[in-house]
Each structure stands twice: as C-alpha cells, then as structure tokens.
Amino acid sequence: MTKAEGENRFELSAADRVAVVAGSGRLPVNVADSLAEAGHQPFIVRIAGEIDPGTSLSGYDGETLAVEQFAALLPLLKRHRITHAVLAGAISRRPAWRAVRPSVSLLRILPRALAALTRGDDGLLRILVDTIEDNGIKVLGAHQIVPDLLATVGRMGAHAPMKSDWADLNAGLKAARAIGALDIGQAAVAIGGRAIALEGIEGTDLLLERVRDLRDNGRIAGRKRGVLVKSAKPNQELRADLPTIGPATIDAAHAAGLVGIGVEAGRSLVLDFGEMVARADRLGLFVVGLTGEEGEE
Structure with a gap:
C-alpha cells in the first residue's frame, strides 16, 4: 500500500484561500475534494474544454478560463484574494496564438513565456510557477495537499x-x-x-x-x-x-x-x-x- 508520510502535507491556515487550476483527469478532483474535506473550500479555475464533465469540480466556486487567456490567470487569482495555487490536471493543447487578445497582463509575461517555449513544456511550467510566486501567491504541488497521492x-x-x-x-x-x-x-x-x-x-x-x-x-x-x-x-x-x-x-x-x-x-x-x-x-x-x-x- 502506498501511504505518504505526514510531513509531506502543507499546513494551511484558516485565512488561506486556495485555487485549483484544473485541467483534465482525476487529479484536480482529488485535490479539490481533499481541500474541502479539510475545511478549505477551493476556488476552481476551470480550463475551458479540459475538465471532465460530471465531477465535483462543478460544485465549487470558480471561473472558467480559456487556455488563450493564460495572461488573465494572475489578475483572476489576485481579484479573488487567492493565497495559494495548485496546478492540477492535463492541458491537451497549447494556445491558438491568433485567439490571444493583447492586454497589459500579456505584455508583462510574454517575453518570459516566449523564452520558455524554447525550453519545452517544463520550461513553460517553471515560468508559470515563478510568475505566480513573484506576485505573492504560493504554488503548491498536489502531493502537498494530498500526501497519500505520492x-x-x-x-x-x-x-x-x-x-x-x-x-x-x-x-x-x-x-x-x-x-x-x-x-x-x-x-x-x-x-x-x-x-x-x-x-x-x-x-x-x-x-x-x-x-x-x-x-x-x-x-x-x-x-x-x-x-x-x-x-x-x-x-x-x-x-x-x-x-x-x-x-x-x-x-x-x-x-x-x-x-x-x-x-x-x-x-x-x-x-x-x-x-x-x-x-x-x-x-x-x-x-x-x-x-x-x-x-x-
């Protein structure tokens, strides 16, 4: 049996507000439900066209964001006073660049995002994590919320x-x-x-x-x-x-x-x-x- 040790869990305070940026699969469901069971109602950022229908994710507070609106993620998190974010689930496609609308938020992150593209998917993830944390929101791994997943x-x-x-x-x-x-x-x-x-x-x-x-x-x-x-x-x-x-x-x-x-x-x-x-x-x-x-x- 696989049981992760308790020290892997990140301890949240009552004042913390956690967002789950949800792609497809069971992972975002497991994370959101675990947060709710622990008394932290998650805020779900549903990536349009990615989350699986019929799951508990639809019952939580949240908003839907198209993958082309990636630059709007940070303002959305800050608007809802999010203190911690978990990136969970798969994203099956990259943005259709013709559908990306210019914005101040986009201009702020675009140079780093374009540079990350040359380093592959992991480079993009690192830039996303760094950008969120540079703005005062701590990024957690799913295993820090649900240690038994490891x-x-x-x-x-x-x-x-x-x-x-x-x-x-x-x-x-x-x-x-x-x-x-x-x-x-x-x-x-x-x-x-x-x-x-x-x-x-x-x-x-x-x-x-x-x-x-x-x-x-x-x-x-x-x-x-x-x-x-x-x-x-x-x-x-x-x-x-x-x-x-x-x-x-x-x-x-x-x-x-x-x-x-x-x-x-x-x-x-x-x-x-x-x-x-x-x-x-x-x-x-x-x-x-x-x-x-x-x-x-």
Missing part, C-alpha cells in the same frame, strides 16, 4: 513482478529518464528487456494505444508480458506535471497486453488508489514503486 517504494496490490519482469522495469526506467532529460515525455514501454515505445507529446494514454496497435498489427507478435514505466524528468518542476497513474492507466496497460506498471517512488502520483489497486488485482497486473536502484535480474 507513490512509495514497493508493491501496490496483490501481484508482484516476476524475475524476468525486472529487466523490463529497469529498461523502461532508463528509457523514461532519457526522454525526460530531453523534455520529451515521462513514460516508456519495455518488452523483452528493451524499450519498444516512448511517450511523446501525445501522452501516456495514446502511447499505450500505440502499443496495443503494434500488438494487433503483429509488430510485436509473440512478445509476451511487458511493462509501462513512468518517471519524473531529471529537472522536473515538482509542483506541477508529476507522472501520474490511476484506474484508467491500469485499463489501458491491460488493453495493450502489458502485465505491470512501474512508477518512480516519491516523484509520481497514484490517483484513486483503492480503485486502482482493485482493478489491477482483478486484471492480474502488478504495480510497483521504483527507486531506480532495484537491479533485479
């Missing part, structure tokens, strides 16, 4: 890797770290002791769909087992975009014919832990938190 070392659930699976886990971790150093992605699939597919800008779901298609088309026919491995980038901004898995990842990995998932312990998030473990147990998949020093052969 993956810890070892097995999660009933199933464990076979001895032969460790060659795949080690190969997948090495490949994930290599593409992370290039700010390309955070995940790799390894079969037979070598990486056979790497995550690009499309994300983990489409990576696994690609692996499923490779099996269906006979490109990896006869190759059994195989794993998905997710790892933070070497210079990862830990308050945003940590590698994440959840029940849907289990389903997609199973559909791709894989037998397990490895995630970097302490630098990856596990969403809806109980449901994820139950689904992995039912489908026969293992899930393990990795340190990068396992070395099993």
